[in-house]
Amino acid sequence: MKPRQRRLWIVLAVVLAAAGGAYLVTQALRSNLVFFLTPGQVAAGEAQGKTLLRIGGLVQPGSFTRDGPALSFVLTDNKHTVPVTYTGVLPDLFAEGKGAIAQGQLNAKGQLIATEVLAKHDENYMPPEVKKALDDSGAHPATPADKAKP
Amino acid sequence: MIGELGHFALVLALVAALCQGVAGLLPQAPARLHRAAIDLQALGLLAAFVALAVAFVQNDFTLVYVVQHSNRDLPVAFRIAAVWGGHEGSMLLWTLILAGWTVAAERSLAKRDATHARHMAGVLGVVSVAMLTFVLFTSNPFIRLLPAAQEGRSLNPLLQDPGLIFHPPLLYLGYVGTVVPFAAVLARMLSPVVPAGSPELWVRWLRPFTLWAFTFLTLGIALGSWWAYYELGWGGWWFWDPVENASLMPWLALAALLHVLAVREQRGVMSLWTGVLAVTAFTLSLLGTFLVRSGVLTSVHAFASDPKRGSVMLALVACTLGVSFLLISARAARLAPVRAVPAYQLWSREGLVSVNNVLLVASCATVLLGTLYPLAMDALGLGKISVGPPYFDAVMRPLLLPLLLVAAVGPWLTWAAVDMPRLWAQLRLTLVLTFAAAVAIPMGLVAIYGRASPLAVVGLVLAAGLLVSTVLHAWRQRRGGAMVWGMALAHAGVAVFAVGVTMVNTYGVERDVQLAPGETTTLADCSLRFDGVTPARGVNFDSLQGRFVLLCPGAAAPRQLLPEKRSYPGSQMPMTESAIVWGVTRDLYVAMADMVGTTPKGPWMVRLQVKPFIRWVWGGTVLMALGALTASFARRYRRKVAHD
Numbered sequence: 001m002k003p004r005q006r007r008l009w010i011v012l013a014v015v016l017a018a019a020g021g022a023y024l025v026t027q028a029l030r031s032n033l034v035f036f037l038t039p040g041q042v043a044a045g046e047a048q049g050k051t052l053l054r055i056g057g058l059v060q061p062g063s064f065t066r067d068g069p070a071l072s073f074v075l076t077d078n079k080h081t082v083p084v085t086y087t088g089v090l091p092d093l094f095a096e097g098k099g100a101i102a103q104g105q106l107n108a109k110g111q112l113i114a115t116e117v118l119a120k121h122d123e124n125y126m127p128p129e130v131k132k133a134l135d136d137s138g139a140h141p142a143t144p145a146d147k148a149k150p
Numbered sequence: 151m152i153g154e155l156g157h158f159a160l161v162l163a164l165v166a167a168l169c170q171g172v173a174g175l176l177p178q179a180p181a182r183l184h185r186a187a188i189d190l191q192a193l194g195l196l197a198a199f200v201a202l203a204v205a206f207v208q209n210d211f212t213l214v215y216v217v218q219h220s221n222r223d224l225p226v227a228f229r230i231a232a233v234w235g236g237h238e239g240s241m242l243l244w245t246l247i248l249a250g251w252t253v254a255a256e257r258s259l260a261k262r263d264a265t266h267a268r269h270m271a272g273v274l275g276v277v278s279v280a281m282l283t284f285v286l287f288t289s290n291p292f293i294r295l296l297p298a299a300q301e302g303r304s305l306n307p308l309l310q311d312p313g314l315i316f317h318p319p320l321l322y323l324g325y326v327g328t329v330v331p332f333a334a335v336l337a338r339m340l341s342p343v344v345p346a347g348s349p350e351l352w353v354r355w356l357r358p359f360t361l362w363a364f365t366f367l368t369l370g371i372a373l374g375s376w377w378a379y380y381e382l383g384w385g386g387w388w389f390w391d392p393v394e395n396a397s398l399m400p401w402l403a404l405a406a407l408l409h410v411l412a413v414r415e416q417r418g419v420m421s422l423w424t425g426v427l428a429v430t431a432f433t434l435s436l437l438g439t440f441l442v443r444s445g446v447l448t449s450v451h452a453f454a455s456d457p458k459r460g461s462v463m464l465a466l467v468a469c470t471l472g473v474s475f476l477l478i479s480a481r482a483a484r485l486a487p488v489r490a491v492p493a494y495q496l497w498s499r500e501g502l503v504s505v506n507n508v509l510l511v512a513s514c515a516t517v518l519l520g521t522l523y524p525l526a527m528d529a530l531g532l533g534k535i536s537v538g539p540p541y542f543d544a545v546m547r548p549l550l551l552p553l554l555l556v557a558a559v560g561p562w563l564t565w566a567a568v569d570m571p572r573l574w575a576q577l578r579l580t581l582v583l584t585f586a587a588a589v590a591i592p593m594g595l596v597a598i599y600g601r602a603s604p605l606a607v608v609g610l611v612l613a614a615g616l617l618v619s620t621v622l623h624a625w626r627q628r629r630g631g632a633m634v635w636g637m638a639l640a641h642a643g644v645a646v647f648a649v650g651v652t653m654v655n656t657y658g659v660e661r662d663v664q665l666a667p668g669e670t671t672t673l674a675d676c677s678l679r680f681d682g683v684t685p686a687r688g689v690n691f692d693s694l695q696g697r698f699v700l701l702c703p704g705a706a707a708p709r710q711l712l713p714e715k716r717s718y719p720g721s722q723m724p725m726t727e728s729a730i731v732w733g734v735t736r737d738l739y740v741a742m743a744d745m746v747g748t749t750p751k752g753p754w755m756v757r758l759q760v761k762p763f764i765r766w767v768w769g770g771t772v773l774m775a776l777g778a779l780t781a782s783f784a785r786r787y788r789r790k791v792a793h794d
Contacts, residue, residue, distance in 0.1 A: 014508070025519065028545045034535060
């Protein structure tokens with residue numbers, strides 16, 4: 001093969017590979033995006049047309065019920081709520097009144113059928129998304145630290 | 151007092167780094183000045199680091215950083231590890247490691263090419279000035295807290311684990327190690343053109359350093375993954391978490407770089423690409439530091455959230471990219487060897503190394519896309535999204551499976567062109583054995599697991615082919631020394647890793663069950679009895695210890711398993727300690743999730759997992775690291791430089 005011919009082949013191969021790769025990547029990306037919404041955004045109908053959702057908020061005190069491995073709770077931004085059902089193991093830091101994120105799909109009744117529940121890090125940590133959700137709804141609960149102050 | 155000493159040492163190091171940068175880059179600077187500056191900077195950073203460690207051991211609660219990460223109850227080993235348990239300390243460790251690499255690289259390159267070494271010291275000095283300014287002005291660990299606190303907040307319980315002691319230093323040794331090829335390449339373009347006929351010493355010199363950086367980074371990532379498996383992840387070993395991706399991207403770039411460096415060294419081709427990769431690897435390391443340390447990410451690792459830090463790091467990344475690529479585009483010719491380079495066909499060893507590079511760089515780019523896309527969407531106000539693991543699985547699979555094939559065939563090819571009849575003759579045994587494996591593997595899978603998924607068969611057959619080919623090739627070239635054995639070890643590691651990933655992804659079982667004391671369930675082919683929970687007390691935590699008895703067929707005696715639920719005072723954060731029965735072909739994993747009722751004496755939710763071949767995942771990575779280390783001791787890299 002002449003060098004010029006070879007270069008042509010290489011360029012052709014690279015272009016083909018790049019096109020194929022770009023196609024695969026955009027397909028994979030599009031079908032695996034998870035959209036983060038607050039309960040308020042869900043109430044406003046923003047969940048329409050989005051299959052996989054992450055909903056973040058506080059776990060409403062008193063809303064947690066369990067029946068064996070099946071459990072349910074309510075996520076709230078202190079204005080709107082989304083009921084969540086989930087089967088499985090909860091993260092260590094999951095607690096009523098604390099921030100949590102549930103990932104899954106909404107059913108026709110507006111319930112989130114969660115496949116994953118996230119609550120992370122240390123007890124003072126609040127996922128930025130949850131904090132934003134609370135700030136947006138203008139109803140930030142008093143934190144324990146605030147109460148402790150004289 | 152110790153705080154002021156440390157602070158002073160840090161300032162001294164910054165001044166020394168400034169001297170080093172100036173002395174290295176200015177042509178009329180006195181010789182040896184840069185060497186003195188390098189040593190002074192290293193000493194200053196070492197002193198600062200030791201001062202911080204002493205402050206931790208003595209629990210000096212007049213330092214904000216110590217208050218945030220230590221506590222009177224914290225064992226001494228964890229107090230020392232806490233030095234790099236937070237943002238400020240880990241950035242200090244970053245700069246200390248940078249100084250360490252600088253000392254080693256400059257001294258060793260100076261023996262071969264003094265001018266090049268001086269310029270490299272200059273580039274390293276500039277990097278160090280930037281990082282030290284960042285530490286001093288945005289992340290200073292020596293900030294005082296007056297009046298002093300009575301008690302510290304203690305280290306995050308997740309991080310109170312032996313894994314943490316070694317994970318960050320190893321990772322940083324690898325991360326920061328990418329600065330050596332970067333600085334060498336940039337310095338090459340600042341150095342005078344080499345007269346024709348003189349030997350190119352720096353390319354050969356660079357390869358061991360790249361191999362060492364790769365070794366450390368590989369071990370660091372493997373240790374982090376292992377730690378996540380037993381401590382954090384409910385049995386997962388890789389989560390495609392942005393912070394994990396931040397370390398994977400430089401790893402992929404380094405892997406590509408050390409392959410292409412071998413070609414560059416032995417054939418003189420692909421010199422521009424070598425330079426581009428060296429810059430890319432270091433930029434990705436900086437980007438990783440930015441992602442982890444700026445708080446733009448929500449993750450276990452992202453504790454710092456100070457916008458100032460983020461923008462400084464981002465500016466640094468942008469500057470590095472801009473300056474480097476300007477230099478490369480202006481002076482690319484200086485990277486090339488002065489002799490004429492031999493032409494090669496695509497179907498040759500050089501050709502397959504370029505295929506390897508295309509695949510590695512493409513996978514690096516897809517990881518980058520998946521990691522940065524959500525950040526870009528968020529920054530543009532297009533909504534908050536995240537990219538799930540299925541994206542990475544779907545995209546990486548078609549890139550990494552062909553890589554196994556390339557690794558299996560590549561070493562057999564000759565440079566420049568391939569004599570096909572000879573290659574067929576050499577590959578015959580490999581092909582026969584791989585074919586046998588292709589028949590045996592599906593049958594074995596059906597016999598043991600009851601089903602053979604096509605994807606698993608493809609992965610396992612390719613891995614088996616790679617293993618066979620690697621062993622046969624190493625045997626054929628067995629007198630080739632450390633180079634051959636290093637490559638064989640690393641490629642065998644890739645095969646072992648592929649087996650582990652394929653098996654654990656396809657045949658892993660995960661079950662959440664509710665168990666009351668006295669109840670028995672099954673775990674793989676074993677029976678597992680739950681005997682209830684007893685309270686226990688640790689050094690600085692309380693724990694509820696579950697008692698499980700595992701009886702496997704063929705095992706002489708039942709085994710007791712003691713997973714725990716710990717709580718650390720001063721932090722209401724509970725911690726789950728899993729119990730793992732490990733084995734070469736499978737791990738059995740028991741973790742207590744939470745109690746179902748109101749009393750620990752009642753039933754518990756328990757997560758049970760069977761993880762086939764999970765140890766192979768880390769075994770393979772350790773083999774890759776060992777392979778890189780072995781290759782770095784090849785005779786060709788050790789040979790004294792002839793002054794002719």
